Amino acid sequence: MRVGYVQFAPEFGEVERNLDRVAELLTGGQADLWVLPELFATGYQFASARELEFLAEPAPGGRTTARLIALARESNSHIVAGLAEQAGKRIYNAAVLVGPSGLVARYRKVHLFYEEKHLFAPGDLPFPVADIGPAKVGLLVCYDHFFPEAARSLALQGAEVIAHPANLVMPGLAQLTMRVRAIENRAFTVTANRIGVEARTGETLRFTGLSQIVAPNGDVLAQAPQDAEEVRAVEIDPAQARDKHLTRLNDVFADRRPEFYRRLVG
Numbered sequence: 001m002r003v004g005y006v007q008f009a010p011e012f013g014e015v016e017r018n019l020d021r022v023a024e025l026l027t028g029g030q031a032d033l034w035v036l037p038e039l040f041a042t043g044y045q046f047a048s049a050r051e052l053e054f055l056a057e058p059a060p061g062g063r064t065t066a067r068l069i070a071l072a073r074e075s076n077s078h079i080v081a082g083l084a085e086q087a088g089k090r091i092y093n094a095a096v097l098v099g100p101s102g103l104v105a106r107y108r109k110v111h112l113f114y115e116e117k118h119l120f121a122p123g124d125l126p127f128p129v130a131d132i133g134p135a136k137v138g139l140l141v142c143y144d145h146f147f148p149e150a151a152r153s154l155a156l157q158g159a160e161v162i163a164h165p166a167n168l169v170m171p172g173l174a175q176l177t178m179r180v181r182a183i184e185n186r187a188f189t190v191t192a193n194r195i196g197v198e199a200r201t202g203e204t205l206r207f208t209g210l211s212q213i214v215a216p217n218g219d220v221l222a223q224a225p226q227d228a229e230e231v232r233a234v235e236i237d238p239a240q241a242r243d244k245h246l247t248r249l250n251d252v253f254a255d256r257r258p259e260f261y262r263r264l265v266g
């Protein structure tokens with residue numbers, strides 16, 4: 001199968017323009033699974049809760065999810081993308097997985113980063129894994145990369161590809177942690193980060209690019225530039241992620257000793 005990322009610079013508040021840009025960018029590649037950045041249609045740095053309320057949408061039911069489903073149909077692919085999900089009075093920093101027949105899975109960011117804590121409700125759904133045919137796909141959002149438990153919980157449910165929409169602002173960290181998440185879970189990871197700058201609140205956020213695709217052995221199969229758009233897909237074999245052997249005598253999942261971890265964790 002082919003998996004890919006779309007790295008670009010969303011314009012804050014310009015939902016229609018950002019959706020159109022993604023549609024244009026997707027015509028430049030072919031993949032079974034595309035990953036787009038976190039909050040790709042709205043931008044990231046909301047100046048107030050009111051601004052977020054104005055831009056958040058139900059998912060499904062909002063124009064962003066509808067457009068993603070249309071794009072999945074046109075490109076005969078599945079797409080993972082981050083969006084601001086409105087659900088009653090709550091707004092989540094969410095990610096959706098859509099395919100030609102509609103919404104397949106939804107995730108609400110569990111680990112909120114920085115000012116997100118003042119804007120979004122923390123995730124209240126389990127880490128989701130969905131079978132899209134060629135692979136089982138799990139969803140994380142950005143700062144979740146810091147928490148080994150998040151990727152682990154996807155991998156223990158059978159995720160072969162971990163899709164990771166991101167708006168990273170700390171240079172170099174996720175490129176490292178996601179390689180480790182791939183190695184320790186023997187799963188593929190696809191991080192789609194954004195580029196550009198937002199300075200809407202007196203604070204300047206520089207988004208750090210370097211979207212990447214990592215193999216279960218930690219090899220970086222693709223990495224985008226720091227500061228330019230890139231749409232890139234690579235061929236992977238999800239069967240590699242089903243084999244958890246490190247040596248003939250070590251299966252990294254069978255070798256786990258959760259009875260010891262429970263005394264320390266949680």
Ligand code: ACM
Pocket residue numbers: 038112113141142143144166167168169
């Ligand atoms: C992040 O979670 N957007 C860094």
